[in-house]
Amino acid sequence: MGALELRGVTKNFGKTEVIKGVDLTVNAGEFCVFVGPSGCGKSTLLRMIAGLEDTTGGDILLDGRRVNDLAPARRELAMVFQTYALYPHLSVRDNMGLALKQAGASRSEITAATDRAAAMLELEPLMDRRPAELSGGQRQRVAIGRAIVRRPKLFLFDEPLSNLDAALRVATRIEIARLHRELKTTMIYVTHDQIEAMTLAHRIVVMRQGRIEQVGSPMELYNNPANTFVAGFIGSPQMNFLDATALGLAPGRVGIRPEHLTISRGTGEIPATVSHIEKLGGETLVYARHPQHGMLTVRLFGEHDYSVDETVHLTLHRERMFEFDPAGKRRT
Numbered sequence: 001m002g003a004l005e006l007r008g009v010t011k012n013f014g015k016t017e018v019i020k021g022v023d024l025t026v027n028a029g030e031f032c033v034f035v036g037p038s039g040c041g042k043s044t045l046l047r048m049i050a051g052l053e054d055t056t057g058g059d060i061l062l063d064g065r066r067v068n069d070l071a072p073a074r075r076e077l078a079m080v081f082q083t084y085a086l087y088p089h090l091s092v093r094d095n096m097g098l099a100l101k102q103a104g105a106s107r108s109e110i111t112a113a114t115d116r117a118a119a120m121l122e123l124e125p126l127m128d129r130r131p132a133e134l135s136g137g138q139r140q141r142v143a144i145g146r147a148i149v150r151r152p153k154l155f156l157f158d159e160p161l162s163n164l165d166a167a168l169r170v171a172t173r174i175e176i177a178r179l180h181r182e183l184k185t186t187m188i189y190v191t192h193d194q195i196e197a198m199t200l201a202h203r204i205v206v207m208r209q210g211r212i213e214q215v216g217s218p219m220e221l222y223n224n225p226a227n228t229f230v231a232g233f234i235g236s237p238q239m240n241f242l243d244a245t246a247l248g249l250a251p252g253r254v255g256i257r258p259e260h261l262t263i264s265r266g267t268g269e270i271p272a273t274v275s276h277i278e279k280l281g282g283e284t285l286v287y288a289r290h291p292q293h294g295m296l297t298v299r300l301f302g303e304h305d306y307s308v309d310e311t312v313h314l315t316l317h318r319e320r321m322f323e324f325d326p327a328g329k330r331r332t
């Protein structure tokens with residue numbers, strides 16, 4: 001179990017409304033990721049689900065039961081934060097077992113649960129160390145282990161990887177995905193990292209200014225964005241937006257992803273001037289400016305030797321083009 005339902009949920013801080021009516025159902029066993037720009041309300045919504053913030057309006061239901069007024073400890077969920085919040089004077093083993101101990105579990109129950117979590121997270125060799133003797137990645141694994149031990153119905157993650165370096169982020173991300181496959185517990189995960197959202201989520205919830213813009217699987221959002229906001233937010237590098245009228249289409253904007261533009265020195269529909277090039281080894285990003293459309297990004301496989309200030313010609317893959325009306329809504 002571990003189904004979550006939000007019905008017309010709102011949150012005010014003083015006079016400011018930061019969550020403006022959110023309706024969402026997260027199915028039991030699902031991995032749901034909240035994304036959105038800084039300040040859109042992701043963490044606030046997560047903290048409301050956890051019971052760490054009270055709810056101004058609407059209902060939060062866990063497995064069909066309204067939990068608005070239930071204390072965090074009674075919601076049967078576990079939260080993993082960006083900072084690990086481990087007890088410095090306790091060993092890894094005691095940090096992981098503490099919640100069970102406080103709940104009155106027997107010594108053998110605690111050992112069984114911590115051993116199981118330690119095996120899942122490959123923490124066995126570290127069980128007698130103190131947090132200060134661990135790397136950042138190891139500490140975060142302990143924090144995740146501490147959450148697993150409690151066997152919650154719902155896991156809440158608030159940017160758990162953002163304090164880790166790039167390599168550790170990848171390793172820990174893969175571990176979280178594996179953990180979800182093994183535990184099959186419902187997970188809600190807040191991030192502003194594209195790759196984390198795309199790789200971990202069954203469904204992504206895109207938020208903006210306290211509202212949900214679109215909910216869908218990563219590929220639904222990538223291939224079928226409802227508006228320019230979602231189109232621009234999902235996908236990296238960002239989608240290009242061109243002036244539709246200049247392309248002979250109805251007023252509004254045309255979206256095209258950097259991988260769906262062809263570049264050539266010879267011919268093409270849009271002449272543009274190369275202003276910057278990024279060689280990433282496996283791929284090359286060419287940034288080219290057009291007087292009417294602005295800066296356009298082209299993503300090329302492999303290495304290319306375009307140079308700054310040279311004129312190139314871009315061609316849009318028409319079948320991969322998105323049309324948006326002047327309000328930013330997708331034309332269908």
Ligand SMILES: Nc1ncnc2c1ncn2[C@@H]1O[C@H](COP(=O)(O)OP(=O)(O)OP(=O)(O)O)[C@@H](O)[C@H]1O
Pocket residue numbers: 013018036037038039040041042043044045192
């Ligand atoms: N305790 C508080 N008192 C007043 N305003 C708050 C409080 N906590 C958050 N806010 C405001 O609520 C809005 C949403 O904040 P929140 O932290 O949920 O955003 P976020 O999407 O998680 O952002 P980030 O990605 O930067 O963490 C912001 O405008 C923030 O300034």
